Amino acid sequence: MLQLTKRVIENTEIQQDICLISISWDKDAKPGQFVMVKCGDDTLLRRPFSIHSISDGELKILYQVKGKGTKFMQGLKKGSSISIIGPLGNGFTIPRDTSKALIVGGGVGIAPLLFLLEKLNHRGIHTLSLLGFKEKPFRVEAFEKFSKTLISTESGTYGEKGTVIEILREINLKGFDIVYGCGPKPMLRSLRELTDKEGIKCQISLEERMGCGIGACLSCVCMIRDKNGWSYKRVCKEGPIFWAKDVMI
Ligand SMILES: Cc1cc2nc3c(=O)[nH]c(=O)nc-3n(C[C@H](O)[C@H](O)[C@H](O)COP(=O)(O)OP(=O)(O)OC[C@H]3O[C@@H](n4cnc5c(N)ncnc54)[C@H](O)[C@@H]3O)c2cc1C
Ligand code: FES
Secondary structure: OOEEEEEEEEEEEEEOOEEEEEEEOOOOOOOOOEEEEOOOOOOOOOEEEEOOEEEOOEEEEEEEOOOHHHHHHHOOOOOOEEEEEEEEOOOOOOOOOOOEEEEEEEHHHHHHHHHHHHHHHHOOOEEEEEEEEOOOOOOHHHHHOOOEEEEEEOOOOOOEEOOHHHHHHOOOHHHOOEEEEEOOHHHHHHHHHHHHHHOOEEEEEOOOOOOOOOOOOOOOEEEEEEOOEEEEEEOOOOOOEEEHHHEOO
């Protein structure tokens, strides 16, 4: 376990309560891995965040302001120090025979998918991204650098009206070798059902409340199937990425 004190390079609110923080960084990581961030002296438990991207000595986290911890993060100024543990977790698998991949993200769940998309792009894998938002999209331009990107909003203000699953239903899944998803649980459930029905491989990133982030407290367990049947697995240690067909959601 690596506990690192890093420096904030930039911390911007890109839309109401959606922020992007850049932190000095010199470690490698796999897409899908996460970091645990210390959110002030009076917040005992660190908070988990996916790695949004790593480049040019910077790690980016895309975060939604929800409660005490993320409010603290929002207040961090350029030059402040920040304590991080990571990278943690398993990361996405890219099977060797992959030539076409579909990315499906909902809300701030798009966070780990950008780093993955960069990696897929470097490996010459053709991609299509479907991103769904409630009202106003964010970070779409970052995805568009690497893939054709379709968006939906529940309000219908931008892109297709409805959820990202509605766009997904119009897509021929058989044209893809694998689907990667991250977002709210109902979205992941539909993704699992649709990919199962079409027999397409699908990996999802799970978000459970975490205590330690390193496999010690068991607060993040969820039911996962392996060759021995269903059992509890730690999202922070055996995950957060799982094959969708093996997750009870
Ligand atoms: C592996 C992993 C990766 C994550 N990556 C990101 C990310 O990239 N960007 C991002 O914005 N968020 C991410 N999250 C969720 C993030 O950790 C929580 O939003 C954050 O811990 C909330 O802290 P808080 O102190 O601000 O809110 P709290 O005061 O702790 O809680 C505020 C509200 O948020 C809910 N909440 C808290 N933790 C979680 C959680 N883990 N999952 C779902 N709801 C939660 C609570 O139920 C409550 O309603 C991730 C979670 C996990 C497990
Ligand atoms: S958060 Fe403690 S075991 Fe996963």
